Amino acid sequence: MDHILLLYLNVFLFWSCTASPPNFILIFADDLGFGDLGCYGHPSSLTPNLNRLAEGGLRFTDFYCTSPVCSPSRASLLTGRYQTRSGIYPGVLYPGSRGGLPLNETTIAEVLKPLGYATAAIGKWHLGVGANGTFLPTRQGFDEYLGIPYSHDMGPCKNLTCFPPDVKCVGLCDVGTVTVPLMHNEVIMQQPVNFLDLERAYSDFATQFISKAVEKETPFFLYYPSHHTHYPQYAGPEAAGKTLRGKFGDALLELDNTIGKILTTLENTGVITNTLIFFTADNGPELMRMSRGGNAGPLRCGKGTTYEGGMREPAIAFWPGIIRPGVTHEIASTLDILPTIASLSGAKLPQVMLDGVDMTDILFSHEGGKRETMMFYPTDPNEKYGLFALRLGKYKAHFYTRGATHSSTTPDLACPVFAVLTAHDPPLVFDLEADPSENYPLRLEERPDLQDLLERIKKVKEQFEASMVFGESQLLKGEDPDLEPCCNPQCHPKPVCCECSPKAV
DSSP states (O other): OHHHHHHHHHHHHHHHHHHEEEEEEEEESSOOOOSSSSGGGGGSOOHHHHHHHHHHEEEEEEESSSSSSHHHHHHHHHHHHHHHHHHHHHSSTTTSOOSOOOOOOOHHHHHHHGTOOOOEEEEEOOOOOOOOGTTTTGGGOSSSEOOSSTTSSSSSSOEEEEEETEEEESSSSOOOSSOOOOTTTTTTEEBOHHHHHHHHHHHHHHHHHHHHHTTOOOEEEEEEETTTTSSSSSOOTTTTSSSHHHHHHHHHHHHHHHHHHHHHHHHHHHHHGEEEEEEEOOOOOGGGGGGSSSHHHTSSTTSSSSHHHEEEEEEEEETTSSSSSSSEEEEEEGHHHHHHHHHHHTOOOHHHHSOOOOOOHHHHHHHSSSSSSEEEEEEOOTTTOOOOOEEEEEEEEEEOOOGGGTTTTTOOOOTTTTOOOOEEEEEEEEEEOTTTTTOOOOOOOGGGGHHHHHHHHHHHHHHHHHHOOOOOOOGGOOOOOOGGGOOSTSSSTTTTTOOOOOOOO
């Protein structure tokens, strides 16, 4: 315990002496599997900067997102609340969606703003656009935004270039809608976006934002939800063809390059020892894309499912001099990032029901986590079925199982869409420490010692579901083609006329 007390003393002394509250950088990869990074066991991923974070920081082995698809997972990350509370279900938001993250939900950026933090977001928002930009980041506590406001496959990409010199994007993506736009704040700067130049724009924006905040002696929060490892992958000249892992590996390398540029900027501005960098991902790999879809490592299935491969994610916390290097097996979640940032910054928590817990004990001592449970909702949660699965300590109970289109092509018959909804009573129970692949359900009838566990699981499930108030579904509000972002709003015929040349940011 002496080393823990000493660490806490060092943290206290650091905060007492520093003139500025800590800065926060939150990097959120897209469709990244538990086994996709070299520091998590992939033999041919080239990610030197993520490896640096893992070697010099804290690597999580049991870290979870809250949904196996994009929009609901992002809502939980930014609000510390399950997506069922905010109404970001079922499925994901689209360019013409009428709904979005409700403005009465409080994001991490809005938690930090009263303390004078500069806030910026770059990359994939995917929490709604709405009429006149109602749901964009600039309406949710962020001073600035540069990015594509939804998935970069949500527009026709047949003739777009994803790799130099002129390698076209794989697949058609979504047809019959506007091409994907690049937005600065609430203005479309380019449509369609130039994928080959996108990462340079992001890294330049991040560098300028950090440098400006440091110059003004202002604490900052930078949120970077990357597009890269989502299909179709893309990469510019600095990363294309540079890895042994093909297009997916090249895209991952380009994301890693930007992380490297952010680290260099923190070093050059002298604030790297006063900045917490947290890296994780929104959901598991899209296995239907095969080698272009990511890798779940030893975990079962992937995106779209409530098996471990769909919702257990790589996660790394890096803070030189404050977080000592190591590995933690404590259960933690994207839900916990908001209350942790609030605790570290001294910000007030939102006066709502939060599902996240403060994980500073894990960051500083690698143990003592406050989270014993994790709840697993499907892509289309509803009150009739409730939870699909629940983790309690090292045990995970599946009340329902179902495959998903996103996890098709794998030889495991539990993963594809053809694995129909199946109820389990009693639930399928797995010991995740012994069997993280969820291959061998415990024989409950042969284990009388597990009856108490079943009763605890049942009680925890009942208590949680009794506390869950489903918010109005934002997805069921439907879509309106007129809401699709168009740089030429009065042009005709849409959507093909929605094109514009690049503007300077």
